[in-house]
Amino acid sequence: MLGSLLPPAGDGTAGKSSSPSTARAIQQRILSGQKPCQCPDCGRRFDRRSTLMAHQRLHTGERPYKCPECRKGFMQQSHLVRHRGIHAGVKPCVCADWGKSFVKTWNLPKHQRCHSGQRPRQSRPYLC
Incomplete structure (x- = not known):
């Protein structure tokens, strides 16, 4: 289902390992406002496949990033990293x-x- 809504491979959505010309294509698409990746559930559009896939977790409820200490799940890895500071006693806002x-x-x-x-x-x- 996702494959038909996503841009073909090699269009600049490959991620960090993309070539400089692909990176330029991504930058141009972002600056021009082009968003070829569309969510099949709500219709919201994204400029990158990875962003769409992360967004779809809102609809599915998937929480693939689990805290190894308390097993709480998170939709984004950055949220897990922030949460783990609680167990370590980190309080970054002073x-x-x-x-x-x-x-x-x-x-x-x-x-x-x-x-x-x-x-x-x-x-x-x-x-x-």
Whole structure:
């Protein structure tokens, strides 16, 4: 089913090992807005086959990247890498004012609101 919707091999979707001319073709396609790969489920279009295949995991629910410690599954390898930091105790987001650190990137801006006065400290304060 996928084969009929995907561009033929050698069209610049081969990935990192492609030749310089193929890389230029990919760049031109991206800049021109051409998106030859279409999702059969929702119709969304992509410029690369690999991006389409990753997108289709949303429809299938496939989670091929498993954490070796807790067996939690992820749709993208980068999400697994980020998750593994939890087990290692890595907290890459650090408040410059107080030094409090966070695992999730979105928690730092929420915390920083207590410094700016946008969020009153009485409602769920982030203690440093």
